[in-house]
Amino acid sequence: MEELKQKLKVQIIEALNLQDTRPEDIDDNAPLFGEGLGLDSIDSLELMVLLERQYQIKVEDPREGRKILQSVQSMAEFIQSKQQPA
């Protein structure tokens, strides 16, 4: 899980071109949108593309996307739940 979160942070920074942000600047539970990293709805679409390209997970519904993309923690949990089907 820790490894996955670390990897995600690097991927997010790269995908969204967050030039002045380092992985350690992103708190696992900090909101990605609004207050936290200051991301917007276009970023959320880009993060869904990241999930699809890097993890082969397709998020169809933008509303569902919002929940998954709340934080690095929620993204990682979602990826893990998809990778290890119960």
Add this chain to the structure above:
Amino acid sequence: MAERVFITGLGMITAIGDNVAENLRSLRAQKSGLDFTRQLDTIYKEVLPVAEVKHTSPALSEMAGVAGKEGYTRTTLLGLIAMQEALRHAGLSNLEDETTGFINASTVGGMCDTENVYFDIADPTKTGDFDKYIDTLDCADCTQQIADVVGISGPITTISTACSSSANALMYGARLIKAGLVRRVICGGTEALTRFTLNGFNSLKNVDKRPCRPFDNDRNGLNLGEGAAYLVLESESLVKERNATVLATLNGYANTNEAFHPTAPSPEGDGAYAAMKTAMEMGGCTPADIQYVNVHGTATLSNDVAEGMALQRLFGDDVPKFSSTKPFTGHALAAAGGIEAIYAVLAISHQIIFPNLHFKDKMQELYITPETQLLEQYPVRHVLSNSFGFGGNNASLLISKYEG
């Protein structure tokens, strides 16, 4: 005192008809143009419905009278067919005796054809028969090709403000006339389906896999369409001089910006509200004077909320009949404003209101619902036509009955 601007000719081609009469027939028959594509090479062929003009490009070349000639993209051909009808309809066989302008609108120019050869064009190791498409990469190509075939030599330009492009073209043409720079301008837009735009809107996750449902609580995005539409605008003095028939007047218009987000409107519909209000007031109308609003109504989540809020703010408890005709034509982007301006003229000249197809449940954010029935013999004197686009670009037109 600036001259009034009259609409004296209409020409169009869409998924529901090759000309204005066929469009009117399909609207009355409540026949949607949405279906799966036969022309476009895409993995979404049988996934995403589109409103495609039901002819191959070679067939369109025949219809446009340029069969066998090279270098005409589908965008140009659609435009040419609509342009020729508009000129015929206005009774104009010779454009030489009066300076005639052409204000066209396009979102991606000849992309429909260039996207199929682009990688050959860009590859230095390739040679072949594709050089003729290089000039068609931009938006001006279709405009000039159309102008050259029909012999337009007056003011000519192309506007691209995404989905509001042809409404802005009509507005600009009207202003050229009012400023006395020209007495006749043909305005509108042309749009062919492309993989580029289909994938573009799909990447924004706002394309519905079902036929679109404007203003429905369960709407989930738009369907793309293609087509072309042109309106002949003439000054009052020219109309009198040549004794032309006036179909309607372009009575008001406005362009405002949301300044909110690159692709989404403000939730309260500030820009839409301001555009409609300003257009209405320019034409000397109050909300009570408007009988019909042909809404932008793309059926995306955000558009319909914003536009609906704007309608409620502007009209309060007396919202006039309104409907989106996008379930008929799809969203034909740069052509949409022109297509819907023609529908507004038809609503006035035939005293008819078109139904908003596929509507079932009221949106929870709104108290208004669109008109779902075809209304004949409905007294329509003033119509607002809305076109809103990316970059926060909002345009509203007020089209009114000509009463002397």
Add this chain to the structure above:
Amino acid sequence: MKGKCYIQGLAAITPQHTFEGDLSQPMVVTRGNMLSCVEPDYRSFIAPNSLRRMTRVLRMGLTASLKCLQDSGIAIPGAIVTGTGKGSLQDTERFIKEIRDYEERALNPTPFIQSTYNAVNGLIALQQKCTRYNNTFVHRGFSFEHALLDSMLLLHEGTSDVLAGAFDEITPEHFFIKGRIGHWKKETVSNDALYEHVSPGTISGEGAVFFLLAPTATAQSYAQIGGLEMLYKPSPEKLKTALPQFLQQHGLQAADIDLVLSGANADSNHAHYYQVLNDCTQCPQLPFKHLSGDYETAGAFALWLAAQMLKQQQIPSQWFPMLQQQPARLRNILIYNHFFGEQHTFMLVQAV
């Protein structure tokens, strides 16, 4: 188009050091037929969070527009009108490639959004919270010129001021593509020696240039745009009668023109049009495309040059080595430009 139109502020990002408005900068010489802009530090104009997604021409366009507003002292203009021949080429190229590479699946929307021709307009409106009129013209050599005409109409209709501008970029890929249809010279030339190489084709360029236009003159006015005329594919006869007519309409004779800025670009295919200047004017003619290269909205750069020269009553001689002597006075500058022989424009720029 008649009516008063004054340039109250301006800014230009071009292949020369134009951004700070200092006309004493040396000429930037580029070997190779593709001139690229000298780009400023965008971070002093655009917040990092906005900047991270923007591609090159969006940055150039937005920054030039903001610098222009700064220069004019106006934050929210009464309208924003632009012209661009090609919009964001980088984004168009990227999206078309991603469609192929990812086989239409999992596509980033950003290049699609930014490829929209009015993307820069939207960004300016967004950054300045300008909710007023907003329009974009995309018609080759008439893109900027119609943006200007629209602006003049707006001023005539009562708009207090208009931010009008133009932007275009060139990419190596697009340079190659346009080379296939003979836009550029086959031989490699250096821009400072452009006019010694009269042969088919020219050199390519790019730029982002903005103006703040207002209906009344003030002490800060750079110049007045006295007249604008566009001719679409004119015959040689038409062109020959149109120029004297244009001057006459504005109450001028050939002798009243102190300087001509000409779009002559050493392209032997389309050079003959510029002959009309020899027939109809008597003053020095200075070409400007060795500074900017040729592109759809190069006319905006010519207007920037004219406005600066009129304000400073001086021609930057290091940029125009062909100038034999400074004119005694600069009252009226005529710009004549055309884009590959199709869209022709006359502009009359006058001292205030």
